[in-house]
Amino acid sequence: IDESSFWATANRHLTRYGGGSFITEPIVSASGSWVTTAAGRKVLDFTSGQMSAILGHSHPRIVESLARAAGSLDHLYSNMISPPVVDLARRLAESLPAPLQKVQLLSTGSEANEAALRLAKLVTGGWEVVSFSRSYHGVTSGSLSATYAAGRRGYGPTMPGNLVLPTPNSYRPELIGPDGELDWRRQLDLGFAQIDAASTGALAACIVEPIISAGGLLVPPPGYLRALQEKCRERGMLLILDEAQTGLCRTGDWYAFQDEGVVPDILTLSKTLGAGLPLAAVITSAEIEQTAFERGYFFFTTHTNDPLVAAVGNTVLDVLESEELAARSRDLGRRLAARLWALGDHLPVIGDVRGRGLLQGLELVLDRESKAPAETLGDRVTQLCWEHGLHMNLARVPGLSGTFRIAPPLTISDDELELGLEILAQSLTEAVG
Numbered sequence: 001i002d003e004s005s006f007w008a009t010a011n012r013h014l015t016r017y018g019g020g021s022f023i024t025e026p027i028v029s030a031s032g033s034w035v036t037t038a039a040g041r042k043v044l045d046f047t048s049g050q051m052s053a054i055l056g057h058s059h060p061r062i063v064e065s066l067a068r069a070a071g072s073l074d075h076l077y078s079n080m081i082s083p084p085v086v087d088l089a090r091r092l093a094e095s096l097p098a099p100l101q102k103v104q105l106l107s108t109g110s111e112a113n114e115a116a117l118r119l120a121k122l123v124t125g126g127w128e129v130v131s132f133s134r135s136y137h138g139v140t141s142g143s144l145s146a147t148y149a150a151g152r153r154g155y156g157p158t159m160p161g162n163l164v165l166p167t168p169n170s171y172r173p174e175l176i177g178p179d180g181e182l183d184w185r186r187q188l189d190l191g192f193a194q195i196d197a198a199s200t201g202a203l204a205a206c207i208v209e210p211i212i213s214a215g216g217l218l219v220p221p222p223g224y225l226r227a228l229q230e231k232c233r234e235r236g237m238l239l240i241l242d243e244a245q246t247g248l249c250r251t252g253d254w255y256a257f258q259d260e261g262v263v264p265d266i267l268t269l270s271k272t273l274g275a276g277l278p279l280a281a282v283i284t285s286a287e288i289e290q291t292a293f294e295r296g297y298f299f300f301t302t303h304t305n306d307p308l309v310a311a312v313g314n315t316v317l318d319v320l321e322s323e324e325l326a327a328r329s330r331d332l333g334r335r336l337a338a339r340l341w342a343l344g345d346h347l348p349v350i351g352d353v354r355g356r357g358l359l360q361g362l363e364l365v366l367d368r369e370s371k372a373p374a375e376t377l378g379d380r381v382t383q384l385c386w387e388h389g390l391h392m393n394l395a396r397v398p399g400l401s402g403t404f405r406i407a408p409p410l411t412i413s414d415d416e417l418e419l420g421l422e423i424l425a426q427s428l429t430e431a432v433g
């Protein structure tokens with residue numbers, strides 16, 4: 001392609017939408033763990049596209065399933081129910097603890113969270129929603145209101161009843177206990193004391209990611225989600241877990257909440273469920289679904305229960321099972337974390353490594369003692385990585401330093417992972433040198 005006319009047309013016609021600057025090379029194809037530029041350069045994808053392509057790009061079984069569905073059963077009016085939809089609902093329910101039985105298929109994470117909030121409001125009769133200071137849940141009114149403040153310019157006031165808890169951060173503890181560690185129990189108690197004071201008695205739900213991703217890859221301390229669920233139960237609120245990024249083997253389990261001894265009242269899945277195609281699910285108990293139905297639950301989108309992407313969802317589950325990708329994610333994640341910590345032996349700008357499975361965060365600092373945020377270093381490293389053939393994502397959150405979110409496809413090979421780490425090490429060394 002003629003790159004100058006490509007960019008001239010792109011600049012004339014594409015709306016700019018935030019989320020960092022565009023990559024300056026056109027991408028013309030993607031396969032497995034790689035994307036290919038117009039100049040024929042191959043770049044390793046350490047972000048699984050938008051944290052979604054857990055099976056890599058154009059996995060042959062997904063391509064086959066998509067082609068078959070496109071040629072036989074593509075799209076239906078949403079009150080027509082087809083076998084791929086019923087199969088996917090059953091299989092998701094079977095993969096989850098018993099209460100989570102009822103599945104609605106949608107297209108995006110924003111929609112799934114919006115639906116979850118609607119269910120919670122209907123069932124509890126409340127309308128106040130508790131979320132976390134660093135959560136990301138989407139761009140629609142309810143999901144945006146539950147999302148950290150950075151992306152709301154021009155939106156105006158958030159939804160009434162939007163109440164916010166501080167996000168526990170073990171690396172930069174806001175509240176230190178007698179053991180010198182983050183006193184998350186007290187932080188949670190204080191947070192809920194403020195919520196109780198602000199609430200008008202209409203609490204409906206608390207929504208949270210089991211591992212906060214876009215907000216800086218923050219893993220809650222063990223026991224935190226269970227304590228949070230207790231607080232919710234005491235107040236008659238439902239707990240919504242948003243597993244857009246963590247669901248379906250990404251963290252080494254089928255679902256991240258399995259590690260925490262909690263079962264959410266409502267679970268939302270998106271990104272990883274379609275492995276790069278627009279598919280999302282909101283999953284809840286038969287009891288909650290029944291009450292919501294009786295009270296007139298109405299959440300009806302053009303693509304609700306669409307067979308085409310449901311067929312793909314079934315194939316995603318097939319591949320996750322047959323390639324044993326939960327175990328693979330766990331093993332590679334351990335290796336990845338160990339290698340990232342080892343890089344820190346020579347690179348004092350590596351402040352912290354945290355995550356589970358193939359969802360790892362690498363926080364950069366000026367030095368380990370002060371933990372001062374390395375404001376521009378992350379951007380320089382991202383740029384150098386790209387030039388050397390590695391795509392990296394930097395979560396930039398005010399007050400936190402740049403934190404890389406390393407989330408390659410679960411199908412990445414040992415050699416590809418090694419190569420990516422070498423490029424990252426080289427780019428970090430160049431950037432600090």
Ligand code: PMP
Pocket residue numbers: 107108109110111113136137138139209213214242243244245270271
């Ligand atoms: N929840 C989480 C945890 C996410 O990471 C995202 C997407 N970044 C969303 C919800 C929103 O999903 P979508 O962009 O598909 O609407």
